[in-house]
Amino acid sequence: MLEIKNLKASINDKLILKGLNLNIKDGELHAVMGPNGSGKSTLANVLSGKNGYEISGDLKFKGQSLAEIPVEERAQKGIFLAFQYPLEIPGVNTNNFLKTSLNSVRKATGKKELDTLSFLKLVKDKSLELGIDEKILSRQLNVGFSGGEKKKNEILQMKILDPAFSILDETDSGLDIDALKIIAKGVNSSRANNKSFLVITHYQRLLDYIKPDFVHVLSDGKIVKTGCSDLAKELEKTGYKKIN
Amino acid sequence: MRKEELQKAKDYKYGFTTDVESIRAPKGLNEEVIKFISKIKKEPAWMLDWRIKAYNRLKKIKEPNWQKPKYPKINYQDLYYYSAPKSAKDKPKSLDEVDPKLIETYNKLGIPLKEQEKLSGVAVDAVFDSVSVATTFKDKLTEKGIIFCPISEAIQKHPNLVKKYLGSVIPVTDHYFATLNSAVFTDGSFVYIPEGVRCPMELSTYFRINASETGQFERTLIIADKGSYVSYLEGCTAPMRDENQLHAANVELIALDDAEIKYSTVQNWYPGDKDGKGGIYNFVTKRGACRGKNSKISWTQVETGSAITWKYPSCILQGDNSVGEFYSIAITNNHQKADTGTKMIHLGKNTKSKIISKGISAGYADNTYRGLVDINKKALNARNYTQCDSLLMGNKCGAHTVPYIKNKNYCSIVEHEATTSKINEDQLYYCNQRGLNQEEAIGLIVNGFCKEVLQQLPMEFAVEAQKLVGISLEGSVG
Numbered sequence: 001m002l003e004i005k006n007l008k009a010s011i012n013d014k015l016i017l018k019g020l021n022l023n024i025k026d027g028e029l030h031a032v033m034g035p036n037g038s039g040k041s042t043l044a045n046v047l048s049g050k051n052g053y054e055i056s057g058d059l060k061f062k063g064q065s066l067a068e069i070p071v072e073e074r075a076q077k078g079i080f081l082a083f084q085y086p087l088e089i090p091g092v093n094t095n096n097f098l099k100t101s102l103n104s105v106r107k108a109t110g111k112k113e114l115d116t117l118s119f120l121k122l123v124k125d126k127s128l129e130l131g132i133d134e135k136i137l138s139r140q141l142n143v144g145f146s147g148g149e150k151k152k153n154e155i156l157q158m159k160i161l162d163p164a165f166s167i168l169d170e171t172d173s174g175l176d177i178d179a180l181k182i183i184a185k186g187v188n189s190s191r192a193n194n195k196s197f198l199v200i201t202h203y204q205r206l207l208d209y210i211k212p213d214f215v216h217v218l219s220d221g222k223i224v225k226t227g228c229s230d231l232a233k234e235l236e237k238t239g240y241k242k243i244n
Numbered sequence: 245m246r247k248e249e250l251q252k253a254k255d256y257k258y259g260f261t262t263d264v265e266s267i268r269a270p271k272g273l274n275e276e277v278i279k280f281i282s283k284i285k286k287e288p289a290w291m292l293d294w295r296i297k298a299y300n301r302l303k304k305i306k307e308p309n310w311q312k313p314k315y316p317k318i319n320y321q322d323l324y325y326y327s328a329p330k331s332a333k334d335k336p337k338s339l340d341e342v343d344p345k346l347i348e349t350y351n352k353l354g355i356p357l358k359e360q361e362k363l364s365g366v367a368v369d370a371v372f373d374s375v376s377v378a379t380t381f382k383d384k385l386t387e388k389g390i391i392f393c394p395i396s397e398a399i400q401k402h403p404n405l406v407k408k409y410l411g412s413v414i415p416v417t418d419h420y421f422a423t424l425n426s427a428v429f430t431d432g433s434f435v436y437i438p439e440g441v442r443c444p445m446e447l448s449t450y451f452r453i454n455a456s457e458t459g460q461f462e463r464t465l466i467i468a469d470k471g472s473y474v475s476y477l478e479g480c481t482a483p484m485r486d487e488n489q490l491h492a493a494n495v496e497l498i499a500l501d502d503a504e505i506k507y508s509t510v511q512n513w514y515p516g517d518k519d520g521k522g523g524i525y526n527f528v529t530k531r532g533a534c535r536g537k538n539s540k541i542s543w544t545q546v547e548t549g550s551a552i553t554w555k556y557p558s559c560i561l562q563g564d565n566s567v568g569e570f571y572s573i574a575i576t577n578n579h580q581k582a583d584t585g586t587k588m589i590h591l592g593k594n595t596k597s598k599i600i601s602k603g604i605s606a607g608y609a610d611n612t613y614r615g616l617v618d619i620n621k622k623a624l625n626a627r628n629y630t631q632c633d634s635l636l637m638g639n640k641c642g643a644h645t646v647p648y649i650k651n652k653n654y655c656s657i658v659e660h661e662a663t664t665s666k667i668n669e670d671q672l673y674y675c676n677q678r679g680l681n682q683e684e685a686i687g688l689i690v691n692g693f694c695k696e697v698l699q700q701l702p703m704e705f706a707v708e709a710q711k712l713v714g715i716s717l718e719g720s721v722g
Contacts, residue, residue, distance in 0.1 A: 048677050051669075071676035080677075087674040091692030100688060101678035108679065140692070157678070 001026050001165055001196040002047075005058035009039075009046045016042045018221035019057070024165075029187075029197040031207055033232060034218035035240045040200045041084060043218070044169040047198070048081040049074045061165065076108035078164035082154040082171045089141040094153065095123065097141045098160060105161055126159045130186050148179040155186035166190070167198045172206040184209030204236040269326035275299065278427055281326045285396045285430075288403060298416040298426035307420045312612045312644065313552045313581035315525060318490055325428045325461070384444070391436040392447055395463050398434035405436055409467055413496040413533045413560070421492040422529040429463035429494065437472035437503075446702050448477040462493040468503035470536065475506040477705055491550075493528045501536030501563065506544070508701055510709050512716075513549035520579025520608070523551025530557035534566035534595075542569040543586065544700045546709045548716040551580060556614070558587035561595035561623070568597040571697040573709075575690075575716045576609030576641070585615035585646075590623035590656070599630040602694045605641035606717055612644040617658055619651045626656040634664040635693050637686075637717070687714030 002024040009017040016039045024030050034040050046053055049071040059066045066074060089097070103113040114122070127134040132152050142150050151171050158166050171183055187197060187210050199210060207215070207229060215232045217225040219240065225231065269280045278299055282292040307318075385392050391402060399406050416426040437443055468474055478495075491513070497505050507530075516523025526549075532541035543557040553576075559568025570586035588597035603611040617628045634643035645662050667689060675685035690713055691698065701709055 050673055071673065072679055072681045075677050075679040083674065083677075087668070087671050089671055089674070089689055089692055091695035092688055097675075097678070097688065100684065101675075101680060104679035104681070104684065161678070 001028070001062065002198075003058065003060040007046070007057035007059060008055070009042055010054045011042070011052055013054075016221055017046065020218075020222055022216065022223060024196050024198065026196060027191070027193040028213045029191065029199065029210065031199045031201060031210075031212040031215045031229075031232065032218050032223075033201060033204075033215060033235060033240075036202075038218045039221045040218055041169055044081055044084075044167050044198075044200055047167055048079060072104070073108070075163075076105050080158050080161055080163035080166045082151075082158055082166065082168045084169040084171075084173070086142050086145075086150040086154055088143045088145075090143050092141045094139055094141045095120070095137045098123065098137070098157060101157070102160060122160060123156075127156060129189065130156060130159065130182055132156050132182065147174045148176065151175060152179060152182055155183050159186055159190065162190070164194065165196050165198070167200070169200050170202060171199075172201050172203065180206065181209060204232040207232045267327070268324050271324055272321040273299075273323070273325060273428070277325050281428060281430060284326065285399070287396075287399055290403075290407065291399050294411070294416065295427050298423050299428075301417050302420070302423045302427055305420055305423065311554055311583045312614075313554065313583055313610065315552055318525075320424075323490065326430055388441050388444065389438040390441060390443055391434065393434055395429075395432045395434040395465060398436075398465075402434070402436070405467065406434070406465070409496070409498055410463075410465055411496075413498060413531045414494050414529055418529065421527045422494055425461045425463060425492050425494040425529070429461045432462040432464040432493070433466075434464075435466040435474060435476065437468045437474045439469040440471045441469075442472065443474040446475050446477050448479070460489070460491040460493065462491075464493070464495040465498075466496070466505060466507070467498045468500065468505045468539075470500045471502045472500075473504045475702060476508070477702060478507070478509045479512070479705070479708075489523075490525045491527065493530075495528070495530040495557075497530075497532030497541055499532065499534050499536060499539035499541050499566075502538045503536060504540040504542075505532065506542045507532070507557070508705055509543075509545040509547075510701075510705055510712065511545065511547045511549050511553070512712060514551075515549050515578065515580050516551040518578050520551070523580070524549065526550035526553045526555065528555040530555060531560065532558065532568070533560045534563050534568060534592075536566070537563040537592070538565045539563050540567040540569075542567075542571070542700070544571040544697065545573070545584075546697070546701070546712065547572070547574045547582060547584060548712050550582075553580075553582040553584055555584050556586050556616075558589070559597065560589045560591065561597065561626075562591045563595075564592040565594045565596075566592055567595070570597075570599045570601070570615075571700045572601045572613075573604070573694045573697045573713070574602070574611055574613075575604045575713065576606070576611045577716055578607040578609060580607075580609045582610070583612040583614055585613045587616040588618070588628060590617075590619040590626040590628070593622070593624045594626070595623055596627045597629075599628070599632075600696050601630075601632045602697055603632070603634045603643055604637070604690060604693070604717070605634070605643050606637040608640050610642040610644075612646060614646040614648075616648040617650070617660075618648075619653060619656045619658065621652045624653060624655055626653075628656075628658045630658075630660045632660075632662040633693065634662075635690065636664065636666045683714060683717075686717055690714070690717060 004020055004022040007017050007020040032040055046055060049069060061077065061079065099119050106113055123137060124134060136149055136153060154171060172180055212229055215227050215229060216223045269277050278295050282295060414422050416423055435447060466476060497507060499505050513524040513526060534541050541559050545557060547553050553574065557570060561568050568588050572584065574582045574584050576582050585601060586599055599615060601613045603613055605611040613632045617630065619626045630647065632645045636643055643664055647660055649658050651658050671689055672685050675688060691710055694713060698706055698709060
């Protein structure tokens with residue numbers, strides 16, 4: 001699914017990712033943990049193609065280099081990023097945004113665009129499945145949403161767009177236990193042989209609900225340790241300092 | 245076609261001219277030309293006198309110059325004041341008799357009259373250059389006693405109504421461009437809704453500037469008698485041209501007791517090229533009088549075209565409890581300039597006004613909201629709410645808000661809110677990450693910004709306007 005070789009990324013001449021290697025196979029779920037400032041969000045941004053980074057190294061998605069591919073095309077190819085801080089867009093109806101988004105992706109992949117009725121049915125099914133109140137969908141996109149509602153909305157979007165590769169950038173931060181369970185449900189119900197996940201988190205807590213195949217520790221722009229889910233538990237006890 | 249011509253044609257979708265022979269008055273502005281126009285329109289003597297009175301006034305006054313966008317001096321003697329498609333001289337009795345070339349133009353504009361007649365339920369009084377060539381749905385409207393016809397026809401057939409109301413909201417002496425229009429106006433629409441009648445369809449006029457170097461001096465007069473209702477749509481496109489063209493229309497609305505007029509405009513005239521060459525000067529006077537008690541006038545405008553837009557659709561709230569509304573979107577890109585807003589003159593008791601203005605600037609454009617809220621001593625308990633939002637794209641454009649507020653009594657309330665924001669890179673990134681390309685993303689964000697105004701538009705206009713908002717800003721973010 002995703003191959004990262006010796007990835008370096010800097011912003012404003014400051015080197016943040018310093019030669020990162022990561023290989024995510026089809027069907028795998030990888031968790032990336034690490035202290036503040038270790039480059040976790042930069043990794044998420046760089047994978048999604050955000051502008052403003054100076055990048056070197058190899059980045060391949062489904063065997064194809066991502067080097068020259070802009071954000072929207074990566075999204076259309078099936079890379080999804082659940083934002084740490086989802087943006088508010090006043091005046092834009094959430095349903096309308098989601099429909100535009102879904103149809104852009106469908107169009108790009110040669111599928112027929114969904115009409116409003118089929119779209120609304122899809123949305124209803126998915127929100128019911130996750131236990132999300134669909135009322136948030138008739139509100140302006142993320143405007144006046146609580147932190148939890150914003151994150152749930154991200155996961156609902158993930159379910160509806162049904163991407164091959166999903167990145168969750170600290171989606172669990174600041175969530176209560178009920179919201180956390182909804183996020184976990186969204187991920188667990190999406191897992192399949194042809195889908196992969198990169199879950200970025202500070203805490204081991206989320207990993208009680210989502211079982212990763214691998215856990216990586218990111219420190220100072222590099223992956224310094226890789227293990228199975230036990231590694232997360234160990235980190236919880238010892239903290240990041242002992243790892244180096 | 246050469247490459248650059250192709251590019252030009254692509255840049256402005258409606259940039260084509262139809263090859264129709266024109267009848268023209270000789271160049272220049274003088275009494276002879278005014279007599280020529282009056283004669284060709286078969287006007288009665290009182291109408292010619294009215295024009296001459298305006299012309300005499302015009303000779304004594306000067307163009308206003310307080311507006312923000314400056315423009316090169318206009319040589320009024322170098323313009324044609326009358327130009328009509330020749331084939332329209334003998335007025336067509338039905339659409340079949342209309343010059344096929346004209347029909348072709350309308351088809352290119354996407355308003356096939358015949359289909360519109362059947363499908364959309366919109367009556368179209370199509371103005372091609374200066375003469376109305378086709379009026380549809382007349383029968384249905386006639387049944388209800390509604391008059392919807394070219395103003396030149398109304399002058400002949402309904403002289404009493406025209407005499408009573410023409411110039412009653414915008415006097416011939418008002419200001420330079422309004423006075424100029426009064427002297428030389430060629431055609432436009434006339435609407436009269438009788439007492440207690442709710443107009444069963446949206447009335448719509450498409451204006452179109454065609455012949456080279458022809459100023460457009462349209463005149464529209466809408467009267468809603470007691471307890472009546474009408475919604476009127478005005479939409480415009482113009483072919484591309486290098487020379488600047490002056491457009492100085494006058495629109496007068498009159499609402500009597502308990503009557504309501506909703507007037508919606510989508511203005512998409514040629515804005516000039518990317519370097520600011522060419523484009524229309526859109527210097528229009530629009531004013532409505534809420535003459536009766538409980539009457540209401542609502543202006544909605546989406547201004548995306550023209551090199552310079554300079555207009556203040558206004559409401560004079562004379563009747564007690566009358567309501568004036570102004571909803572505006574003004575989009576300026578490249579070198580376009582807009583100085584637009586409204587005037588709400590509160591005279592009656594308990595009068596209310598609401599102003600929602602959304603200005604969007606991109607490229608090197610400059611966008612000014614200028615508005616006056618004037619509450620008279622006798623307008624007790626008057627109420628105004630104003631909201632002006634500006635959105636900037638890039639760092640070479642400008643947005644300005646110039647509100648004038650005069651509250652002359654102790655019990656009226658005026659509120660003014662204003663915001664200025666820049667289109668946010670992170671919002672764009674968020675949309676891109678969901679698969680939307682840059683232009684879709686901008687269209688979405690800007691449409692969201694304009695939502696309160698867009699939702700005031702009638703359905704058939706709203707869809708068109710939403711697309712237009714996106715198209716107008718194409719290429720504005722790198």
